[in-house]
Amino acid sequence: MHAMQYEITLPADYDMGIIRDRVARRGHLLDAWDGLGLKAYLIRERGLRGSPVNAYAPFYLWNTVEGMNSFLWGGGFQGVGDDFGRPSARQWTGLAYEEGEGAHARFAVRRRRSVPRSGLLADVVADAVGEARALAARDGAVLAAAAVDTSRWELVQFSLWERDAPEADGDVFEVLHLSAPGRNLLPRGRQW
Template structure:
C-alpha cells in the first residue's frame, strides 16, 4: 500500500465553490479506478476549524503501485495539472491500516510528523501502528492509516470521521467525496 497527497493552497479569498463544483462534476471518475483503495477529496477553508489556509488536498491510499502510476502517468492527474499547474505529490509507504465503526466520511484528519531521530526506528513505527488501532476504535471513525516517507523520515497519520469532533490531532479537512473502489481489499493491520 502507498499513501499519496498533493495540496493546492489557494488565495485567502478564493471561492471554494469552484472546488466543490469541480469535485461534484469529476469526483465519480475514480469510483472504479483499478488499484485504488480510496481517494478522499478534501478541502479546508481559511478560518474554519482552525485552518490557516484554503486548500484542496486529496488523500489517496493505493492498493497497487500500478494503479497509482496509471493515475499519475495515464491521464487521471493530467486534468488537475492542466487546470491548476502541476503540484508536488507526496508519497509514503504504508505502515498500518484499520477500519472503524463509522459508515460515512464527512471529515478527515491528517498529521505529519518527523520520525524521532533518537531511539529505535522499530519503536517509532510500532507507536504509529498503535495510534492507527486507537483511532480506528474511536466512535465515528471510518478508518485510520499510518505511512512513512523514508527520504524525509516523516510519518503521516490519516483518519476519516463521521463527525467534526474526531479524537485525532492534526489538520482537519472536509470530505467532499470518497471514491473507494478497493477499500474492501486494503490489507488491515501492520504491513511488515
C-alpha cells in the same frame, strides 16, 4: 499500501464553491479506478476548523503501485496539472490500515510529524501502528492509516470521521467525496 497526497493552497478570497463544483462533476471518475483503495477529496477553508488557508488536498491510499502509476502517468493526474499547475505529489509507504465503525466519512484528519533521530525505528513504527489502531477504535472513526516517507523521515497519520469534531490531532479537512473502489482490498493491520 501506498499513501499519496497533493495539497493546492488557494488564495484567501478563493471561492471554494469552485472546488465543490469540480468534485461534484468529476469525483466519480475514480469510483472504479483499478488499484485504488480510496481517494478522499478534501478541502480546508480559511477560518474554519482552525485552518489558516483555503486548500484542495486529495488523499489517496493505493492497493497497487501500478494503479498509482496509471493515475500519475496515464491521465488521471493530468487534469489537476491542467487546472492548477502541477503540484508536488507526496508519497508515503504504508505502515498500517484499520477500519472503524463509522459509516459515512464527512471529515478527515492528517497529522505529519518527523521520525525521531534517536531510538529504534522498530519502536517508532510500532507506535504509529498502535496509534492507527487506537484512532480507528474511537467513536465516529471510519478508518485510520499510518505511513512513512523515508526520504524525509516523516510519519503521516490519516483518519476519516463521521463528525466535524474528530477525536484526532492534526489538520482537519472536509470530505467532499470518497472514491473507494478497492477499500475492501486494503490490507488490515500492520503492513509487514
